[in-house]
Ligand SMILES: Cc1nc(NNC(=O)[C@H](CC2CCCC2)CN(O)CO)c(F)c(N2CCN3CCOC[C@@H]3C2)n1
């Protein structure tokens with residue numbers, strides 16, 4: 187199983203690389219990797235397992251964070267309304283790409299963190315409020331997804347990892363908590 191020891195930290199060059207597309211049909215290795223990335227996220231959201239294996243909570247994970255420079259990301263966004271309900275989005279995306287995005291921007295009010303960053307970096311990470319993405323699933327099926335608010339932010343954070351971008355690259359160095367009036371702040 188994947189643990190925190192498998193996650194590379196800022197300063198590791200792989201986090202600054204543009205990751206390679208994966209080819210289809212998927213190799214057994216790439217299929218297995220996706221499954222293990224999802225399993226990590228699910229474990230990290232289980233209080234007992236997170237405690238037992240000292241996992242930091244995660245809703246997304248990108249292959250470059252495992253020192254694997256491939257365009258693969260696992261997403262595990264729980265249902266915000268009901269505890270224990272079906273997750274809002276639970277999937278592994280291969281070769282995800284942004285097809286279009288809103289002019290409207292948004293940011294998580296309390297800022298962002300990253301499993302590859304062992305420090306708190308305060309500041310607003312301003313991103314697109316809405317995005318339309320396409321991706322391949324493990325069976326080679328193509329999907330198109332329109333996302334907004336919190337899920338859109340999560341996906342953009344992961345897509346950044348596939349392009350060697352860290353969340354703090356988006357923080358205004360002069361005034362980290364600055365965001366134009368029209369930037370949606372997400373709780
Ligand atoms: C927002 C949030 N970020 C958590 N961590 N950071 C991450 O996921 C990083 C990616 C996120 C950082 C901001 C946007 C994407 C990982 N990244 O570095 C991958 O590139 C959380 F853990 C978390 N939640 C809420 C849901 N909760 C359900 C029950 O279990 C605990 C869990 C905690 N919400």
Ligand code: NI
Pocket residue numbers: 299300301302343347
């Ligand atoms: Ni991250």
